[in-house]
Amino acid sequence: MKYQHNFNPTISDEDIFSEIVKEKEYIGYYNLVFQDTLEYKEYAKSVKQKNIVVIGIGGSTLGTYAIYKFLKYSKNLTKKLYFLETTDPIDIKSKLENIDLNDTLFIVISKSGTTIETISIFKYINSLITCDRDNTLVITENDSKLNEYAKANKIKSFEIPKNVGGRFSVFSAVGLVPLAIVGIDIDEILHGAKKRHDSFFTQGKTYARIVKKARFFIEYKNSFNINVVFSYSSRLEGFNKWYIQLWGESLGKVDINSSRQGLTPIGIIGPIDQHSFLQLIVEGRRDKTVTVIKVDDFYNHLKIPNIELTGLSELNYVDDIEFSLLINKQADATIESINNLKDIPCDVITIDSVSERSIAGLMYEYELLTSVCAKFMYINAYDQPGVEAGKIILKQKLQTKS
């Protein structure tokens, strides 16, 4: 008997591991944890400006914003970081109004070097102030048009390696250089990421956790096509946005059998979205998994005071409780009420503290999870062919003014 097939059955955990190990030889993000950061730190030290404006979009800004937003309130940062991401004129104008451009370093970030939003905004900045080697930095691929511009104008540039995709680039110069400049410890960042790297590639706890989770997501993808990340801290708002890009753009693909795949990411913030999205999770269709992210130590002891408000004494049980305890109890209550239903898959990630290591570890873990899910799904996590058609149509519209 002869038998021929082109089915792609479920892969074993071991095969997933060896596929990822193989992929690590040509997909660049895995090994960013081994980078030498000396040049980044020396450059950072040389920056005199107080305002740092990153001009970029998508993968060029979201990871940096996620880390900055998470850490900025507990660090004594001497410089301020801003992001110009969109072509919305109101957004550009209102952001620039509050920044002294004469005391600003502009960091133009584009992997391809020809991102239309980024270059358009940078052109506009050029009409407001002279951009030169003293106030401009470029981060791009080595052979890009943007790097050609940098060289022609003797502007310093850092490289985005060809094999590091935009949404996987937070631990490259894209994220590390702006973060180092504002005073975040980028060695600690890489340390946090490397711990997950090591634990994964020695098939330790991180590996076991990720493979199990990814397998569940894929095996139940037709029942649960939506993955909700429910972060119980406003500091994680940037992380949520970064996760949405990472997950959506990496996993929304056509697989090797020409079948459309995709898990839809949703990022919500607790307790705010208990008053907005939780009802849908609890009573709506069973099409969602929920990952709750908690922060163990907020480094903040703001307390609800023991004050009697006439009429409102039934709420006195919150008196003398720290807000950080309240928000964590709110998370626990949400988790318990979801788990009581028994038919909503729910996992909980608790971050120890507000530190470089913890946020970097979380982000590296999500990158690994994305890569592993893509392997299970027989798709390429690292391209984004679906957005090219729109770019071509836009160019035609603008060139022909149609």
Place this chain on the structure above:
Amino acid sequence: MKYQHNFNPTISDEDIFSEIVKEKEYIGYYNLVFQDTLEYKEYAKSVKQKNIVVIGIGGSTLGTYAIYKFLKYSKNLTKKLYFLETTDPIDIKSKLENIDLNDTLFIVISKSGTTIETISIFKYINSLITCDRDNTLVITENDSKLNEYAKANKIKSFEIPKNVGGRFSVFSAVGLVPLAIVGIDIDEILHGAKKRHDSFFTQGKTYARIVKKARFFIEYKNSFNINVVFSYSSRLEGFNKWYIQLWGESLGKVDINSSRQGLTPIGIIGPIDQHSFLQLIVEGRRDKTVTVIKVDDFYNHLKIPNIELTGLSELNYVDDIEFSLLINKQADATIESINNLKDIPCDVITIDSVSERSIAGLMYEYELLTSVCAKFMYINAYDQPGVEAGKIILKQKLQTKS
């Protein structure tokens, strides 16, 4: 022959209409367009403080924020509006740091009057500054504990009618009072909403559009369980958040046959999320409808200058184009690329201009759409029983310190 059944087949458009007309007699939001705003405006005029801090969460803030965010950059508003929504201590602390509390009016908004987040934050404010009739306003139901507090302290209060749900309350005192205080024309707001009201209840264009759209959503709810609102302006970020609550909390319900219903709302912003979520829409599973919202006139003529940047001349086709044209062309290119695929349901809403009327019309239309969808789904759009369990668990945890 006798035949008995308890099926609920698809309702006719006419039956939907008469159901909504019946509902209008006891569901309050529909008739908010007929309110007399004199008292709101007179109170607004009397406010001397420069900073207005709304303490509230969910339906008590999202609608007000949506309108404020949409309008604030094109109005010369003399007062600033802030929102304290979350129990995250970092959020509370960082927001209050930038506000002169001695020049602040605190507006405490809670429909039930005992929202734990709102009262906890208000207690904290009480430890920072004396809250009394000179700097505090309450908006709540007439017989709530919060109103009892207001009366006991001779603090002015406005009423949220019992039959107006939180997420449908933007056109009540909840939204209109804070907006009037900062200088937004609330008669124009109601005018914009009333236009949609009239067109719907005379079975005009609004009615035809909404019923058709709702019917499609419900008939295809098992294929397309996710509805994406893709707003091409950062000004609509607040609208997106408001829509997510309205849609998620109203439609995520158990229907009269005990079957779980729910359409999952996603709000994204263009062009930013072209670099994050569009790939998933275009190549991922066909489980999403897409509604693109465009703003016709941005009232802003910021232009990409005609500047030659060495190396980047291939992008010169953007020179001399206004950013508002660029962003609208980006929207058009996205719409065209989605429509070319022919298997993603996509509709486009174009708002004429940045005005009170236009944002209010859009919001009232979405309220009507939500009510009509709920009728098709045989669910109650106006309750949220799914979040009660978590509240009880939280109270237990806090009372027993478990």
